[in-house]
Amino acid sequence: MTAPFTPNILSIAGTDPTGGAGIQADLKSIAAGGGYGMAVVTALVAQNTRGVREVHVPDTAFLRAQLDAVSDDVRIDAVKIGMLANTEVIETVADWLGAVRGATAQPSFPVVLDPVMIAASGDPLLAPETIEALRRLIPLADLVTPNLFELAELTGEAVAADWAAALAQGRRLAEATGVRVLVKGGHLPGESAPDALVAPGGEVTEFAGSRIHTPHTHGTGCSLSAGVATRIARRPGDWAAAVGEAKAWLRESLAAAGELSVGGGSGPLNHLAGLWLRGGLETRPTAEAVRETWWAGIATVREQTEQLGFIRGLADGTLERAHFLEYIAQDSVYLHAYARVLARVSEIAPSPEEQAFWARAAHGAIMGELELHRARLGDDAPIHVASAAPSAATSGYVNHLLAASTKDYAEAAAAVLPCFWVYADLGKRLVSGAIHARAQQADHPYAEWIATYDDAGFAADNETAIGYVTAAAAAADAATRERMWRAFEVGAIWEREFFGQTPAG
């Protein structure tokens, strides 16, 4: 699976410490649209949901330093410009755009300009004498997104009283500047809140929308423009799609604004409501993390298994043959049932690859292993060994597997995994002499049996089984993952009980 393209989106705007407008809103909007958000602050605004209290505009040399810090290091895929406060700020941003956009280090990127002038509360966010400088900035943008008041200021006309008048003003602005205009109808009276893209040639693409009845519209313009910048970076050139998708997202965020409880005035959008609804809040581990956690989770059981008299005796060669044969007999009984469970796992596997893998494992268990065991029993095996009744440990283990196999694929596959993983690990440690050096000597009484653990094919199958089960666990919801872990853990405990069932302990 290829990773989705995550565009780097830079917001150049003022702040809102309550998080509803300005840079704080932009970053949420960018994240909600699938972008990586970056922010250069033009002005620090002491505001909340009720209004603006104070504005502090830092030295523009520092503004330029922030802009350069970003462009000297990071590929910029789109820029959204919001509050610019005064002429000096506008000119600093214009100079920086002229210097970096299209330069070798920074290929051209789209610019969305939200010509912020006043907050919804009526407080000014741009010095009035600055309108002319803002008009000069527009040709550097690819899209300008004025609300009705800003449109009127930029065209030098009265505020449009209806949608037709707003569109006509938008056409005049687009023609005069040569830049496409997004005319926004959020401040229109009535039941509709339409928007329209107006191209410099006069072509209009309308985006209808009914009015959402909520007082919480703080930061809609900021959020929409940042959302369009994010989407145009993902789909270069398709402005209609970028606006359409951003508006759809804005509408669901506006509709969910009432779920928040932020301030006593006009509250913010619920920027991530749609994502939370569809994706939830749960963090899912990677398959690698599941592998690590589960293996560590059965560390004590694995250690106890390795300390069993049976395993120590098998390693150092002191295991009594009668106990060995008893184990082999129970293993044969177990493998009959295990093969059936593996066949069931294959039957309910979600992909043909997994289906084939588990079916092959079932075949291996019933054929290869049983043949091996028959051969291992030898002439001295008492008759009853070949047709042994299941012991308590064997029955317990088999019942656990059978019960899991009546559940879903996730739980069934997790239950059968310890028989791959614990067995393969124990075998590797036995063969390598890690449990006892004697296990590596050719005259070891169980040398031939120990050698069977050193099987590259089984080691590869073990990795495949771990891969399928941990991937299923990583993709599962928390409750299913917990059931899988329990099935796996209990399976590992039964592995220990199974190895420890002979009088060797």
Ligand SMILES: Nc1ncnc2c1ncn2[C@@H]1O[C@H](COP(=O)(O)OP(=O)(O)O)[C@@H](O)[C@H]1O
């Ligand atoms: N009550 C509302 N219902 C539906 N959409 C709205 C509402 N208020 C604003 N919008 C939408 O929010 C976006 C911003 O519009 P607007 O409020 O006009 O700009 P600004 O926030 O810059 O003043 C537009 O897409 C507009 O259609």
Ligand SMILES: Cc1ncc(COP(=O)(O)OP(=O)(O)O)c(N)n1
């Ligand atoms: C720092 C800052 N920038 C812009 C605005 C205006 O945001 P807008 O999206 O137009 O929403 P309202 O505030 O008008 O509801 C702002 N308030 N602060």
